[in-house]
Structure formats: C-alpha cells, structure tokens
Amino acid sequence: MTKRLFSFLPMLLLVVISSCESNKKEKITYFGGKIINPKSNSVVLYSMDKVIDTFYLNKQNKFLGKLKNANEGLYYFFHGDENQYIYLEPEDSLMLRLNTWDFDESLVFAGEGAERNNILIDCFLENEKDKKAFYNYNKLDPKNFKKKVDYLTKQKLKTYDNYLEHHTEETEGFKQFLKVALTFPVYEQIEKYPIIYAKYSDSGDFPELDKSFFDYRNSIQINKDSLMYYPPYFQYIRTYLYNKTYALGHPSVKSNYSAKFTLDLLKVIDKNIKSEVSKNVFLKQTVISHFYNKSSCNINEKPFNKFFELSTNEEDKNQIQKIVNDSKAVKKNNTLPDFNVINYSNTEIPISKIIKNKNVLLFFWSPEYYTENYITSRIKYLSKKYPKVSFIQIKIDGTKNDNIKKNTLSNQFYINNKSDANLFLTSKMPRCILVNKQGKVTNGYASFSSFNINPYLKALSEN
Template sequence: MKDFLIYKYLLCSFFLASFTIGCNSKGNNSDIAYIGGEIINPKNKKITLYNTKGKVADTFTLDTNNRFLHKIENLQPGLYSIRHGGEYQMVLLEPNDSIMFRLNTYDFDGSLVFTGKGAKKNNYLIKTYLTNEKEAKKLNTYAQREPEDFDNFIEKRRLSRLNEFEAFLENNDETPFFQSIIEANINYNAYADKEIYPFAYFGNNKLVHIKDLPENFYNYRTTVDYNANHLSNFFSYNRFLFFHIDNLALKAFYDKNPFHSKFDRHSAEYNKAKLDIIDSLVEDETIKNNLLKYKARDYISYNHSEAEAQEMLDYYLEKSTDDEHKTYMNDLMASLRLLRKGNPLPDLTVVNYDDKETALSSIITKPTIIYFWTSNRKSQYRNSHYKVKELKSKFDNMDFISVNINDNDDEFWKNIIKQYDFPTTCEYKFKNSKKAQQTLALNYLNKAIIVDETGHILHPNANIYNSEFDILLSELLEEQKKHSIK
C-alpha cells in the first residue's frame, strides 16, 4: 500500500512538472491562464468551467487517467467555477496563472488541493470557504446569545480572521484583486450572520423586537457595495444579500403595519417589498436579476393559490431584464400549475436499482410519499432516509419512494445505496434528471410530493422535516379516506 501511494505521488508530481513546463513554454502572454487537474472517483467524465458571470465558458472530458488540461485565452481576472457531477468549486484566476487541482469526489471540498502558479491564493480561498461552512453550522448556537454579546462575538471573529490574512500577506506577494476577494469573503460572511440573527434569535412570532437591537448593530451597512459585479457569483456575498434583503423588507413591513401585527414571511406584501428593495438598491443587472429571480421563486414555489403565484410572477416580470430568467420563471409557473392538488402525477420515467426503466406513476399502488436526494450532500441523503424510516413506523399504510436527482454514473448512485444499506426495492433515479427536475419544480431538496393510491397529488410541496408534518400527513390521509368513501 505504501509503495502504491509513493507511486501515485510520483505520478502526480511528474504530471504537474509537465503541466508547468508546458505552460511556461507558451510564453508570458498576459491574458492567458491554464487550469488542469485530476479527479479521483469521478462521478462522470465531464468537467464544466463557468466564467466570472456564471455562464458556461467551456465543457471538456476527462482522459483515461481522469485528468484534464485547459487553456483560457483572453482571460478576464475573477472568480470562475468548476462543476463536476453536480458539485462545484470556485477558482480565482488571474493572468499567467497555471493551476492544477486534485480532489476526491468522496470528500469534494475537504480533499481539494491546488498546486502550480496561483495555487497559494486558491488554497487560502478554500480555507476561508471551509471555515465559513463550519461557522454556518454553529450559527444556531451562536444566535442564542443576547444581541450585544452576539455583536461582539461576530466582530471579534471577523477581526481575528482579517489579522490572520494580513499575516499571510506578509509572507506572500499577492495582487490587490486577490486581497479584495478574501477580505470580502471574511466581511460579508460576518455581515450575513448579523442579518440572519434576528430571524434566528427572535423567531417569526417576536420579530417585532428587531427594533430593540443596539443602535450600532447594523453600522456596517453604510459600507455595503450592492453592485460588486466581481462578487456576483460568490457565495458569501450572495448569502449576505439574500438575508439583507429579507431584513430590509421586514423593516418595510413594520413601517407600514403596527408593531403588534403578526408577521407572515409568506405574505405577498412582504415578498413584493423584497422585489421593490432590490429594484431600488441594485443597479448592476447581473446581481439585480439574480436576486429578483430567487426571491420571486421562493414565493411562487410555496403553497399559494395559482392567482397569488401569478400575481407575484407578473410583479417579477415587470422588474427583471433577463430574458433567460423570465423564461425559466414562466416554465416554473407552468410546472407548478400541473402539480396542483388533485392533478395526476406527471408522466416521468425512473430507473430502479436493477436498471429497469418504468413510469413513476406505475409503481404507486397506495398513498405514497415521494422524496428526493442528491449524491452530493451526505448529510442530506442520510437524514432523509433516516427520517423516512421513522415515518414508516408511524404510517405503515403508506409507501415511500426515494428518488436520486443526479445524472451521475449509476455506479456512484449504487455505491451510496450499498454503503448505507438503503432498501433497494424503494430506490430509483430519473432517466432524464434535468427534465424531471423542471417538471416537478425541484428547486429544494427537502421537497416531498404526497400522492394517493391512484397517483393523484394530495400535496405537491411538503417538507418531511417540518415539525407539523405528521399532523399534515394524518389530515391528508383522513381527507382522502373520506373522499374515497363518498
């Protein structure tokens, strides 16, 4: 085993040396960069590179050794992303970079390591990303602190990370652009936590107390750049903007309503206020259109009447200037229209564990919950199956169908099922994942569809993790039983 590891190390070192020499031999062209890498346990053979605008720049195929090498001409410095098997990773590219990465899909983020010219800055970027991820998981705990204590904690943590970055720069000569990216990552991650805080601390029923937060709690808002185009597809920036808009709309709600008014995050008034705020604050079309799309989608995808959803769609269409987004939203509306309660389940083909194709509707013989999972999120697919196991013990008169939404090679899907001993008789994947996700409006992984024994929809958008899901399911089954008797 040790000899094998040494062999693998030497092989990768040789590849990197060849890669670097090849890049250098091309000359010092200021608008060219190279990116290459090796993927261990690939989910398929495709790699997609997205440009700084989040648009597909190129798609290429892994070779027989699961490697690739790509030259980018006319490089626009900025944040690119690499996608493979439904997962993606940001890469910061600047002129003359020649970056190689190596990762194992079984631990996509944790195993990722960059080498070559431009590697240090990307390894540091990965480090800050993983740190943000760990902090986000602890936010519910942090957010139970009193406002002053929480404010001090977040600020102390932010300054500590900025000081750590300054120490890194003392020993590494990096560009001002890279410095601005890391500082934005640190700052906007902290600001996002503060925007989320009132929703986590007060909860929906007591959000009126947002007016009691310390006067300087949101002082940083004067420094916010709503048009930072170079951050338009950067997670920490968008995370901040999403919750910031929610927060500003909350203030707008209480400006128009008495402070004792009951707050409803799904109300048309509150959600229209979000679109108004985006339209007034953001000038950059990429950022504005993205925010408008996702905020409108949140409302439209919820269990509103068709008239309410259409009203919000029309309100969105008046403000968006992105034709591609508008088409997407109109298609979403059409899909949701077919998923109304009482409609038959759309005709989709699924593939079972034994590679047999069948119509999804044909495997439904009694009231059924159809739930979905992705191979890319271990906690999600484990939790969903554990939750369903619990539900099975309570509702033994129901079937549960598990559907994987990925278009990866079947081997990857089956390995997860084997590893966790999921019952293979209930496991399926879509034959055409992209079409199925659009048809079923699968924008959220926690979504489940409940149907009766004939395959007609009882609930198109249930959440099995909701604290009141058992009550909802019992009521639906009782209602369906009474309807059958009649």
C-alpha cells in the first residue's frame, strides 16, 4: 500500500510549543488540520455515539483541537455530511489535510499518529476497490470463490505483518484494530457469498458449501462494544447474523423479510451477541430496518413484541413503540388528516390545499437520518421515473431558513411543534405518506429509500 506523507510545519510547530506549556500532569492530544473547499465551518469529533468536541475553521480553513487525557481508541470526525475514522492515542498530534471534492481519496495525515491513520485510510480505499471485484467473485462456484478470498486474506495479513515489522512500538489495541480493518471486510464478503449467490442463481437456492468454508469464524471475536461504530466491524457482524438466520432453513429473500425471518433473526441476535449494549443496537436496527424495507403501513406486531421482550434499552423501546403508534395513526384508504405546513415565505398553509387533486408523496424528513444531497438525488430520480406524482418534502422541526437549495422551493415545506402532523410523527423518524387525487391514503408509512416503494408509486401514478 502507498505511504502518503506531507508537511504541516506551522501547525506542528504550534503543537510542539503548546505541548511545552501544558500541564505536565495532563496528557494532551492534538487533532487538527486543513480543509480545502470546506462544506461547513467546523469539524465535529465523535467517540462511539458521543460528541467529543466541535472545532471551528479559521480564515485559512484550518482548525486545531486540544483533548485532555483522551482515551486510546477509535474516533470519527464529521465535516459537512461526510465522515471518516481515526485512531487516537494519548499525546498524539494528528494533523489532517483533505479536499471535500474528493473527500476520502484526498485525506492524508501528518504528525504523531499519522502512520497508523494513513494505513487505515489506505485500508478503507483498498476495501472500496475490493468491493467492486466481488461483484464478479460472487458469481463463481464455492470452490473458486474460496480460492479468491483465501488469496485476498493472505495479502491482507501480509500487509499487517509488514506494517508491524516496521512499527514495533504499536499498542496491542491498535494491532487488534488494524487486523479488523484489514480482514473483516473480506470476512463480510464470505458471509455475504451464499446470500448473493442465491440471488444470481436461476433456482434461487443457496450453494452447497464445504464444512471448512467458514473456518475463519474460529479465530475472531464478535462482542467488542468499542468497535460497534466502526463500519467494517458492524457490517460483518450484521451479515454474520443474517447468514446464521438463513441457515435455520429460510429461503432466499428477494424483497421483503417475512415476519418469521425477522423473529428468528432477533432470536439469533439474542443468542450470539453477549454484550448487552451491542445486542440492543442490533435488535433495534433489525426491527426498524425490516419495517422500513417493507415500506408499508401494514404492520405485523409479532417482531415488535419480540423486540420489546429482548431489548433492555428503555429509550429504544420507547422510540419503537412510537413508530408502531405512528403507523396506526394514518390509515390506508382513509382521507389524510389535515394539518398545517409552512412554506419558505413563512406562510402557513393547510396540506389539503397543497395536495388537492394531485397524486402526491409526502416525505417527512430530518437531517438526522437523511443528507440533503441524498434527498436531492433521490427526488430527481423518482420525479423522472414517476412524473405524474408530486414529491412534497416536509422538514420535521424545520425553520424558515433551512430549505434544500438544489430542490424546487414550491415543493418544500416545514412543520413546527404546533402542527397536527406531530400527532403521527411522535417518533421523529422519517416517513412517506402516499395520497391519491381523491385525497385517500394509499400507503401510510412508506420508506423514501426502499426499493419496495416503487410498486406503490407506480400504482399511484396510474390512478
């Protein structure tokens, strides 16, 4: 892998001077850098799901943050609507440089801690390339697929050994993390193989696999809370759990997961994930994602009841209960309950007036779940595919100053806490409601991003 180095002499000098003046009893970690073509005025640093600090850019688009007694481990930073992961140790002075026009590919590090973070970004970029190769590997028979992944795994471990040979001072924590960064994306592809193979095959059947196909499972750990926010780790565990559920005898899923599959998956999570925190994360993610993937207000409450039985997180259970309640508040074939929205001229308007005699998709959204760039591209795609449907965007808890600039302003609105729409948005989760020209609801809880919304939009456009 390519080693990429650069110089941040002014910033590094500042770090050194500041270090000399700091309290000797405290371990100070510095994190800073320069953002080219910034998308916002700050960089936000996280550890797991907690905000550690927000660092603001100066006039030169540089920032410098100072962390006291920071713990060693995985962090991630956000700038604009993109993010990347870093590994910090006490007394690091990690400086980055990136261009938002090519966020990941341009990202490089300098300073104390740079070597380990440069290899991590190289891992990320290599894994993105590997994903493209697997489009073809997944069509191979099991024997030839295994040859490909065995070779790739050996190359990853060779990279691991070479790095440690030249960096003998690395901590045990980083050694373990680096191995995960290198190998878990490959392990995820091994777990995905039978699922994807079944989709490609004419019969739709899973392939017959040798007993040694999943031997690597014996050498890894799947209960590390500290890595649950690291995508390669989380994505591997999730795929592993799905594969274990399919192994119970479920057929390949083409579109919707059955209630029985969801129930069994929740049980598999409960059995295999020992960490209470991680278990709760997977339970919540499963029940929400399956409901949204279905993209229908027809709700089967058995999986939800199993979730309530297994989860120990009261906050999660409260939110899921609100989703269930929200799904029942707008009923299919009924007239849409009227409520007021506010346009970006700050005028309050009844929704019944906006949708009168139109086939519409009402998309209630929040920046917590969707980026503006994604909404823009998705609206553009759906509008072109279903030109007879009006796509109305309604921001939850919005203000008069935060419309999506690239989208048609006349189709954008927001609601405040006084709107009756809040009666069916108690969870604050995004949802789509489809309404025909007669004002009748044809789908009360569709998902904006699910492929399964398409048949409902097609039927609506033919109304």
